[in-house]
Amino acid sequence: MIRDLYNVQLRPTEGGPTPLTDEEEQRVRAVLFRELGNEIADRGWARFPAYTPEERRRLVDVAHRLSVHWERQVVVEAEDQCALRLYLAGPEARSMTQA
Template sequence: MIRDLYNVRPQPVEGGPTPLTDEEERRARAVLFSDLGNQIADRGWVRFPAYSPEERRRLVDVAHRLSAHWGRRVFVEAEDQCAMRLYLDGHGTQPAQALPPHA
């Protein structure tokens, strides 16, 4: 028996990220804009995981959109290989605190 397959997309190479459709990408950015924007408005900064270059580009775009929306720059920096930090001026990376010497 032959079955017709609808809405089937080729799968990426094993282990690679699955690309989002244009509609999925638009909705993902809208949710990030709202959720991250609310957290930044509440405390001045937010940390969010970003494991792939696509996720990092998405967060940078959200920061630019928030900057345009608020008329205030939202800064973006990579904290490590797995997380990005978005923050307003004055809520950026704090200097490392000196640790007391071991006794």
């Protein structure tokens, strides 16, 4: 006998991250926009961990939104396998990132 299954969802693997809902994703990006934006405005750069491709894409999107907001490019660089650095583009801003 064949049965139809309705409302069946894949369960995340044990110990793995669960995907965020659209609302949660918007809230995370808003917090990152505010917190990283404040840090970049104060120091000229910010470092933030990014362990998964989704987290890296999220930070790249936040940098793009900051660039549009400030009308000044915010650059994203991988520091290592686990962290990204966001900083303001330009010669004067680049010298601040070396500190």
